[in-house]
Amino acid sequence: MTSFFQNTVGLPYxxxxxxxxxxxxxLIALPLMLAVAMIIYxxxxxxxxxALRRGPNVVGPFGLLQSFADGLKVFLQETIIPTSAxxxxxxxxxxxxxxxxxxxxxxxxxxxxxxxxxxxVGLLYVxxxxxxxxxxxxxxxWASNSKYPFYxxxxxxxxxxxxxxxxxxxxxxxxxxxxxxxxSTIVTEQKGHIFGFINGFGxxxxxxxxxxxxxxxxxxxxxxxxxxxxxxxxxxVAGYQTEYSSMAFALFWLGExxxxxxxxxxxxxxxxxxxLPPVDWAPLYMVPGIIWLFAxxxxxxxxxxxxxxxxxxxxxxxxxxxxxxxxxxxxxxxxFMVSGYLMLDRVGVPA
Amino acid sequence: xxxxxxxxxxxxxxxxxxxxxITSRNPVHAVLWLILAFFNAAGLMVLVGAEFxxxxxxxxxxxxxxxxxxxxxxxxxxxxxxxxxxFVRYLPLGLVLAVALVAEILIAxxxxxxxxxxxxxxxxxxxxxxxxxxxxxxxLYTRYLYVFEGAGLVLLVAMIGAIVLTHRNRTDSHRQxxxxxxxxxxxxxxxxxxxxxGQGVEL
Numbered sequence: 001m002t003s004f005f006q007n008t009v010g011l012p013y014x015x016x017x018x019x020x021x022x023x024x025x026x027l028i029a030l031p032l033m034l035a036v037a038m039i040i041y042x043x044x045x046x047x048x049x050x051a052l053r054r055g056p057n058v059v060g061p062f063g064l065l066q067s068f069a070d071g072l073k074v075f076l077q078e079t080i081i082p083t084s085a086x087x088x089x090x091x092x093x094x095x096x097x098x099x100x101x102x103x104x105x106x107x108x109x110x111x112x113x114x115x116x117x118x119x120x121v122g123l124l125y126v127x128x129x130x131x132x133x134x135x136x137x138x139x140x141x142w143a144s145n146s147k148y149p150f151y152x153x154x155x156x157x158x159x160x161x162x163x164x165x166x167x168x169x170x171x172x173x174x175x176x177x178x179x180x181x182x183x184s185t186i187v188t189e190q191k192g193h194i195f196g197f198i199n200g201f202g203x204x205x206x207x208x209x210x211x212x213x214x215x216x217x218x219x220x221x222x223x224x225x226x227x228x229x230x231x232x233x234x235x236x237v238a239g240y241q242t243e244y245s246s247m248a249f250a251l252f253w254l255g256e257x258x259x260x261x262x263x264x265x266x267x268x269x270x271x272x273x274x275x276l277p278p279v280d281w282a283p284l285y286m287v288p289g290i291i292w293l294f295a296x297x298x299x300x301x302x303x304x305x306x307x308x309x310x311x312x313x314x315x316x317x318x319x320x321x322x323x324x325x326x327x328x329x330x331x332x333x334x335x336f337m338v339s340g341y342l343m344l345d346r347v348g349v350p351a
Numbered sequence: 352x353x354x355x356x357x358x359x360x361x362x363x364x365x366x367x368x369x370x371x372x373i374t375s376r377n378p379v380h381a382v383l384w385l386i387l388a389f390f391n392a393a394g395l396m397v398l399v400g401a402e403f404x405x406x407x408x409x410x411x412x413x414x415x416x417x418x419x420x421x422x423x424x425x426x427x428x429x430x431x432x433x434x435x436x437x438f439v440r441y442l443p444l445g446l447v448l449a450v451a452l453v454a455e456i457l458i459a460x461x462x463x464x465x466x467x468x469x470x471x472x473x474x475x476x477x478x479x480x481x482x483x484x485x486x487x488x489x490x491l492y493t494r495y496l497y498v499f500e501g502a503g504l505v506l507l508v509a510m511i512g513a514i515v516l517t518h519r520n521r522t523d524s525h526r527q528x529x530x531x532x533x534x535x536x537x538x539x540x541x542x543x544x545x546x547x548x549g550q551g552v553e554l
Contacts, residue, residue: 014352120482124406131414138418142379142425157418164414181484321529
């Protein structure tokens with residue numbers, strides 16, 4: 001983008017960089033918002049189909065415009081701020097959630113060379129940004145000055161911090177195998193990973209358990225069912241969103257689904273070959289990489305919806321037990337096994 | 352130019368948010384300003400090319416430590432009148448600390464005027480083109496291996512100590528045996544009885 005604005009448009013480097021970056025950001029963020037609207041519709045349709053209902057089918061053909069109608073509705077509603085709420089923080093919280101859900105997309109590679117910021121600490125950036133996500137929830141809960149949101153914020157914060165530990169170890173296992181924190185390198189390292197023709201770390205028996213742990217942890221990290229303890233309506237009304245209305249509520253909603261899409265993209269990128277086709281066979285490379293990536297994202301989103309429609313909600317102690325007593329030891333064990341195998345693999349090879 | 356602008360932006364926000372951290376009346380606001388300061392300090396580190404340290408700062412301090420601060424501060428009922436009561440009593444100690452801090456800042460500024468560090472003449476020179484993480488890894492796992500493992504042991508001892516200090520065996524709580532719960536089948540809990548009319552139920 002920068003070189004385009006520098007060479008074709010003829011701007012000086014600084015301006016070319018600035019304009020190019022802003023245009024690239026918009027090129028990612030605007031389709032992402034559209035994708036979020038459509039994915040909310042898809043989620044409702046999948047959920048309805050599994051419950052033998054029809055789902056949204058009134059607005060537009062097959063109800064395709066339902067999300068936009070909902071968006072218009074919340075846009076036209078009044079933003080209600082409770083009198084005893086902390087006004088500044090109350091409005092800041094949804095903005096944080098929404099922004100954090102967007103910034104991680106800067107390092108997600110969509111295709112070979114098609115990434116906004118190809119930094120060599122990409123995976124650490126993902127971890128850093130996802131650890132920021134907890135602030136949106138915790139600030140919302142505190143600033144609402146109400147009991148249910150506060151309980152929900154405490155639950156959410158503890159849950160996200162707990163599962164980040166397991167996610168961190170899973171990422172370490174992937175990084176050990178790929179030898180890089182750069183997401184594009186991680187994808188290219190997966191080319192022909194198994195027997196030289198299957199693409200994806202997930203097919204590796206040592207990494208497959210990590211892929212499962214990552215998939216479940218990403219559901220917990222995004223507060224999706226069956227781990228949606230922060231929004232358990234039978235206990236906490238609507239959790240940290242209880243006091244929110246109109247656009248502030250919509251920002252939470254959009255941020256939540258953008259996060260879900262992001263986690264699906266990370267699952268696809270880290271374990272299932274990202275933009276690569278599943279098998280390293282020349283005709284499959286005729287399909288553009290971005291299509292493969294989107295197909296994988298949509299598959300994982302279907303899994304997310306499927307789980308949400310079928311698995312009952314966990315109890316809070318079960319959630320914590322799963323995170324600390326099962327996933328943490330399991331991921332630690334596999335970090336040892338992966339590093340042990342890699343050391344064994346290079347015995348006799350000079351460093 | 353972008354570099355300079357970014358530096359002044361990050362630096363100004365760090366200074367302002369650090370000042371607001373110590374002056375804000377609400378402790379939750381203070382923690383949030385502190386988080387903003389951490390965040391912009393990470394931005395400064397990215398600008399000098401230490402992207403690994405910057406990301407670790409965000410992951411460890413913003414993602415974990417500050418969350419715990421926020422937890423504690425939100426739950427505590429802090430009475431500011433009580434906190435300010437000892438102002439005169441602690442004034443001498445505070446003044447001594449302030450003088451020490453000012454002296455340190457002066458020395459730091461003096462060190463700045465001695466010129467730039469010759470990066471090529473460090474004890475363990477590393478190729479400048481090497482990414483941050485690899486450079487740190489090379490040093491940690493070769494030259495400083497024993498120090499690094501020693502630090503790891505210290506942390507392990509601290510962790511075990513924390514567990515020993517806070518762990519107590521509760522005898523009054525009913526523990527859940529998860530494997531028993533999972534192994535339980537419906538035939539263990541229910542039975543199908545063809546109950547004759549008028550004879551009552553035997554439980």
